[in-house]
Every structure is written in structure tokens, then in C-alpha cells.
Amino acid sequence: xxxxxxxxxxxxxxxxxxxxxxxxxxxxxxxxxxxxxxxxxxxxxxxxxxxxxxxxxxxxxxxxxxxxxxxxxxxxxxxxxxxxxxxxxxxxxxxxxxxxxxxxxxxxxxxxxxxxxxxxxxxxxxxxxxxxxxxxxxxxxxxxxxxxxxxxxxxxxxxxxxxxxxxxxxxxxxxxxxxxxxxxxxxxxxxxxxxxxxxxxxxxxxxxxxxxxxxxxxxxxxxxxxxxxxxxxxxxxxxxxxxxxxxxxxxxxxxxxxxxxxxxxxxxxxxxxxxxxxxxxxxxxxxxxxxxxxxxxxxxxxxxxxxxxxxxxxxxxxxxxxxxxxxxxxxxxxxxxxxxxxxxxxxxxxxxxxxxxxxxxxxxxxxxxxxxxxxxxxxxxxxxxxxxxxxxxxxxxxxxxxxxxxxxxxxxxxxxxxxxxxxxxxxxxxxxxxxxxxxxxxxxxxxxxxxxxxxxxxxxxxxxxxxxxxxxxxxxxxxxxxxxxxxxxxxxxxxxxxxxxxxxxxxxxxxxxxxxxxxxxxxxxxxxxxxxxxxxxxxxxxxxxxxxxxxxxxxxxxxxxxxxxxxxxxxxxxxxxxxxxxxxxxxxxxxxxxxxxxxxxxxxxxxxxxxxxxxxxxxxxxxxxxxxxxxxxxxxxxxxxxxxxxxxxxxxxxxxxxxxxxxxxxxxxxxxxxxxxxxxx
Numbered sequence: 001x002x003x004x005x006x007x008x009x010x011x012x013x014x015x016x017x018x019x020x021x022x023x024x025x026x027x028x029x030x031x032x033x034x035x036x037x038x039x040x041x042x043x044x045x046x047x048x049x050x051x052x053x054x055x056x057x058x059x060x061x062x063x064x065x066x067x068x069x070x071x072x073x074x075x076x077x078x079x080x081x082x083x084x085x086x087x088x089x090x091x092x093x094x095x096x097x098x099x100x101x102x103x104x105x106x107x108x109x110x111x112x113x114x115x116x117x118x119x120x121x122x123x124x125x126x127x128x129x130x131x132x133x134x135x136x137x138x139x140x141x142x143x144x145x146x147x148x149x150x151x152x153x154x155x156x157x158x159x160x161x162x163x164x165x166x167x168x169x170x171x172x173x174x175x176x177x178x179x180x181x182x183x184x185x186x187x188x189x190x191x192x193x194x195x196x197x198x199x200x201x202x203x204x205x206x207x208x209x210x211x212x213x214x215x216x217x218x219x220x221x222x223x224x225x226x227x228x229x230x231x232x233x234x235x236x237x238x239x240x241x242x243x244x245x246x247x248x249x250x251x252x253x254x255x256x257x258x259x260x261x262x263x264x265x266x267x268x269x270x271x272x273x274x275x276x277x278x279x280x281x282x283x284x285x286x287x288x289x290x291x292x293x294x295x296x297x298x299x300x301x302x303x304x305x306x307x308x309x310x311x312x313x314x315x316x317x318x319x320x321x322x323x324x325x326x327x328x329x330x331x332x333x334x335x336x337x338x339x340x341x342x343x344x345x346x347x348x349x350x351x352x353x354x355x356x357x358x359x360x361x362x363x364x365x366x367x368x369x370x371x372x373x374x375x376x377x378x379x380x381x382x383x384x385x386x387x388x389x390x391x392x393x394x395x396x397x398x399x400x401x402x403x404x405x406x407x408x409x410x411x412x413x414x415x416x417x418x419x420x421x422x423x424x425x426x427x428x429x430x431x432x433x434x435x436x437x438x439x440x441x442x443x444x445x446x447x448x449x450x451x452x453x454x455x456x457x458x459x460x461x462x463x464x465x466x467x468x469x470x471x472x473x474x475x476x477x478x479x480x481x482x483x484x485x486x487x488x489x490x491x492x493x494x495x496x497x498x499x500x501x502x503x504x505x506x507x508x509x510x511x512x513x514x515x516x517x518x519x520x521x522x523x524x525x526x527x528x529x530x531x532x533x534x535x536x537x538x539x540x541x542x543x544x545x546x547x548x549x550x551x552x553x554x555x556x557x558x559x560x561x562x563x564x565x566x567x568x569x570x571x572x573x574x575x576x577x578x579x580x581x582x583x584x585x586x587x588x589x590x591x592x593x594x595x596x597x598x599x600x601x602x603x604x605x606x607x608x609x610x611x612x613x614x615x616x617x618x619x620x621x622x623x624x625x626x627x628x629x630x631x632x633x634x635x636x637x638x639x640x641x642x643x644x645x646x647x648x649x650x651x652x653x654x655x656x657x658x659x660x661x662x663x664x665x666x667x668x669x670x671x672x673x674x675x676x677x678x679x680x681x
Contacts, residue, residue: 152177159609173468232588236460242446247276289323370414464494472501
């Protein structure tokens with residue numbers, strides 16, 4: 001309704017407030033606090049709360065200013081409580097401003113706020129940090145047996161994160177996306193890019209923002225798959241993956257020259273091996289923050305790109321957000337205020353090597369939350385890569401950003417103070433490239449950037465995520481399964497790892513070759529397939545550095561034959577991969593799926609952290625232990641499963657143990673699905 005309707009609850013309790021229906025939303029006011037509950041998409045509710053005035057409508061976050069269509073929604077205000085019904089979810093607000101969420105159909109509780117203490121404080125705590133900012137706490141009840149998934153990508157190895165304390169901050173290999181999916185039938189987004197943490201304790205859940213202006217979260221009810229559809233609709237769905245990106249990406253740290261990179265591409269062609277992309281990594285530039293090829297090492301990029309095009313290979317170029325003081329752009333950008341600033345001291349910086357100097361220099365970082373700064377950086381990329389050479393695929397490295405020290409309280413962004421908006425940076429960095437490509441008309445066949453960090457909504461800007469600079473052993477490989485599944489449940493459908501890990505790995509070591517083979521098999525069945533790493537022997541960090549060889553023929557004839565077989569498997573599966581990518585684009589369902597996404601009624605499926613579904617039809621069980629030559633796999637109930645290698649069929653709802661020789665990753669087809677797993681199948 002247009003005119004707000006208020007009901008004052010004048011009772012003896014001093015904690016009773018006032019209910020108002022305003023523009024289809026339910027508002028409660030009391031104790032100088034305003035709480036606003038409103039429908040935000042089908043079967044979903046957004047909650048905002050602020051101390052000292054009405055809620056703010058234009059703060060940075062993952063939800064656009066206008067909510068998506070919500071379907072049936074209704075506000076009811078009674079004598080001592082009020083409700084807002086939004087399809088399958090109902091929000092109940094007590095006279096004291098306590099919020100409880102229930103299933104509309106049967107009234108059962110999904111999630112409820114919980115007091116920290118019977119007297120003070122309540123479920124929402126505001127501790128002043130000055131000038132209208134507060135340290136914010138939002139408390140919810142804990143439930144026996146509840147399992148919680150999501151929160152982006154982390155290296156703690158946990159799939160179910162109940163019991164964990166997770167920092168809400170961006171770091172290399174630690175990606176903060178504050179959304180949780182619960183086994184109780186809800187998904188919740190903490191719609192706040194502030195630095196903080198979430199505590200998933202057995203005596204309660206607490207979300208904390210170290211300094212921000214208001215509490216803001218979104219919640220939906222339903223199955224995990226339905227929740228993914230609604231969450232992606234609210235935060236933005238990924239564009240359709242460019243077809244070339246569904247193939248194999250080749251890279252290493254790093255190809256130092258044009259001749260070296262072309263030599264690798266030619267060798268793949270000579271061997272008849274499929275490859276879709278090759279990466280020109282860091283230090284290819286004149287100076288950091290000039291965003292152009294160094295002609296001493298890359299004398300004819302146009303000829304290089306032409307030859308790669310003839311070979312069917314896309315060139316991907318590394319673009320960093322950092323700017324050296326030696327860059328021609330440093331002075332003008334500093335004068336225009338396009339760098340991340342600080343409250344005290346010099347510009348935010350990191351110590352980093354650059355060309356023409358013997359020691360490190362203090363590089364600044366462009367402010368990706370500033371539209372003018374984004375436009376300036378994109379214009380340099382456009383005029384130095386896109387327009388002269390047609391290069392439209394970019395690796396956005398170190399986009400947390402990788403500051404030293406990472407002291408968020410001292411940072412100042414265009415979008416706000418570092419503590420309030422710091423987690424937003426990687427999403428806005430990806431946005432610069434997506435908007436630029438779309439505006440230039442170069443994104444017609446799709447937009448993709450490869451990012452080391454992300455935040456809620458990064459997917460809408462074509463951001464693919466990789467798991468950062470990780471180790472090179474079986475224990476690290478095992479952790480990537482949980483990391484990838486939680487990333488998928490955080491709205492990011494395009495995800496991959498450095499196949500073989502990043503830090504080290506000797507191609508001549510038989511033990512490492514086994515790691516690489518098993519990782520390569522997993523990579524072939526990942527949303528994106530990319531070989532990368534800083535192989536032994538390494539070199540000191542600097543413009544002359546490179547790592548050891550990292551091509552499929554670098555690991556000996558025996559391993560090489562297996563790797564080649566999985567390159568060809570990936571190639572055969574590419575039509576299926578693109579089908580999954582279209583589903584991600586149109587419905588928001590990720591290609592890499594926990595078993596419970598397809599089988600939510602199977603209780604055991606919620607516990608499987610070492611296997612996953614690649615789309616609806618293929619169950620993947622990576623081998624995660626040195627020397628293992630068989631694998632025990634749980635097959636979800638409700639389907640009939642066929643071993644993709646042997647053709648043997650199994651009923652779901654039980655574990656099976658199958659052979660897993662070095663050349664084989666266990667794969668199972670669902671309910672008679674036909675996929676070309678075996679050559680010639």
C-alpha cells in the first residue's frame with residue numbers, strides 16, 4: 001500500500017516498538033532502531049536493521065536497488081506481533097523486534113534470531129565505532145544436526161562448516177562470499193562487504209561486521225537447487241561461457257618470451273593434442289601498471305595472435321591491479337585520486353619487483369570501486385590488448401587486492417572505508433572488464449576473466465575463480481574438492497584449480513608425477529580445466545623468473561600418455577560441459593554439484609566431501625591418496641548408477657568399491673545417461 005499503516009504496541013514493557021506496513025514491507029521501530037523486512041524475489045525475504053534512523057537504501061552490496069518480482073507476498077500486523085509472507089517463507093516479528101523465519105506451508109521453524117543474554121544485548125548488537133558506524137553483530141540460534149555449506153572458497157578442508165569460525169576477508173586462496181546453505185532448508189546471504197567473521201558454533205551462529213552502518217541479509221526457503229536458482233537471480237547469473245573456454249587451458253609460471261610461448265603452442269599442434277587457451281603470465285609488461293607488452297620480449301604480438309588463431313588457441317593475458325611508481329600512469333592516477341587511499345600514511349601498497357630496478361618498489365593499487373578508475377584501466381587494456389590484437393580474455397591476478405600489510409582499517413575506497421567495503425574489490429575489478437568488453441562489442445561470443453578472488457555477485461560479471469597459490473600434495477588436492485563444492489554453493493559456477501597445485505612439484509619425481517596425474521584427472525572433470533604451477537626448479541621472484549616445464553609431455557612417457565587421454569576425454573565431453581554452462585546461465589545451477597544438490601532427501605549425500613556430481617548425469621570420485629588403486633564411493637539413493645568404464649550397474653543408497661588404476665578416475669553414469677567417457681563410446 002502507498003500510505004504507511006502503523007500499529008503502536010503500547011504495553012508495559014519498555015522494549016515494545018511500533019509496526020508499520022510501508023510499500024509492501026514490514027517495518028518495526030523501537031529503542032532507536034529500525035528493522036525493515038521485505039520480499040526480495042520469489043520465496044525470499046531481505047532484512048535490514050539500523051540504529052539511529054530509517055534503513056539506508058544505497059549501501060554497497062550484492063542486491064540491486066530494485067528487488068526481483070516476488071510473486072505472492074502479504075503483511076499482517078496483529079496486536080503483539082506481525083508477519084510478512086513471501087511465498088514459501090514467512091518472517092515473524094515479535095513486539096520486541098525479534099525475527100523468526102518459518103516454512104509457510106507448515107509453520108515449522110527454519111531459522112530464528114537469538115538473544116546473547118536474557119537482559120542485554122538482543123540478537124542485534126551495535127557497538128559504536130564513531131560517526132554513525134558500528135561494530136555489528138547478528139545472532140541466530142543453532143540447531144542440533146544442522147549442516148552448513150558455502151562461504152566461498154577456503155583451504156581448511158571442511159565441506160560442512162558447522163563448528164568453524166571463518167574470517168570474512170579476501171586473501172590469496174581464501175575467498176570470502178558470505179552465503180550459507182543449510183540442511184534445514186534455507187540459504188542466507190550476509191549482504192555486507194564489510195570485513196568481519198562468521199562463527200558457526202554449536203551454541204549459536206554469529207555474523208560480525210567490524211565497522212559498518214547497518215545489518216543487511218537475505219534468506220530464502222526451499223531445496224538446495226531451488227535456493228541456488230533464487231540466490232543467483234537475486235545476485236546476478238553468469239553469462240554464457242564462451243565455447244572456447246570449455247576446453248583445455250595451458251599455462252605455467254611463466255613463458256618469458258613470444259618465441260617460448262609459441263614454441264609450446266606449436267608442440268601441442270605437432271602432437272595433435274587439443275588445447276583451447278594459453279596464458280601470457282605476469283612480467284610480460286614494460287612496467288607494472290602500464291598494461292602493455294614489453295617489445296623486447298614480445299616483439300610482434302599481432303603475428304603471435306594470428307598464429308595462435310590458426311592453431312585454434314585463444315591467448316589469455318595477465319592483468320594486475322597494481323601500478324608501479326615507474327609506470328607512466330602512476331602520477332596521473334595518483335593526482336586524480338584513482339588509487340586505494342589510506343586514513344593515515346602513504347598510499348596503500350605492496351613491495352613488488354619491476355623492470356629496470358634492482359630491488360622492489362612500492363606499487364599502488366587502482367581503486368576498482370571508483371567508476372572513473374575502472375574506466376581508465378579498461379581504456380588502457382582496450383588500447384593495448386583488445387584493439388590492436390583482438391585479445392579479449394584476461395587473467396585478473398592478485399585481485400584481493402594483495403596489499404602489504406593488509407590492514408583494512410587504514411584503507412579508504414571510493415565506495416567507503418576499508419572496514420565497510422573491503423570485500424567488494426574483486427567483484428568490482430571483474431566488473432571493469434565485463435562492462436568494457438560489452439561496451440566495445442567484443443563480448444558477443446561471451447565474457448570471461450580468471451580471478452584469484454571474488455565476492456557475492458562476481459558471477460554476473462563473467463568472473464571465473466581459481467583456488468589460488470596452493471600446495472602440490474595429495475592433502476592439498478583433497479581440500480580442493482570441498483573448496484570447489486562450497487564455491488559452487490556460493491553462486492560461482494566457473495571454478496578451477498592449478499592442476500598439480502602451485503608451489504613447487506618436481507616433474508622428474510615419480511611421487512609428484514602421481515599427484516599430477518590424479519589432479520589432472522580431477523581437472524578434466526572440473527568446470528574449467530587449466531594446467532598451471534611454479535614447478536621445480538624455481539627462480540627468485542622478479543622480471544626474469546620462470547618455473548620448470550609444465551606441459552603434458554613434461555612428466556615422462558608413462559604419465560604423459562595418461563594426461564593425453566584425459567585431454568581427449570575433456571574434448572569429448574565439451575558439448576556436455578557447454579550444456580551445463582547454459583544451465584548455469586539460465587537457471588543458476590553450478591556444473592560442479594554436491595551430491596545433495598540432486599539428492600536432498602538422501603541424508604548420507606549431505607556428508608560426502610570427496611566426490612561430486614558433474615552436472616546431473618556424471619558422478620566423479622577423484623583418487624586422493626598416494627598409491628591408491630581402488631576407490632570406495634557412495635552412490636546416492638534414488639538412482640541406478642553405471643560404472644562408466646566397465647558398464648557394471650549398481651543400485652544407489654550404498655557404497656561400492658571399484659578398481660582405480662593410475663590411468664582411471666572412478667566415474668558413474670546416472671540412470672542410463674550416455675556420455676562419451678570411453679574413447680569411441
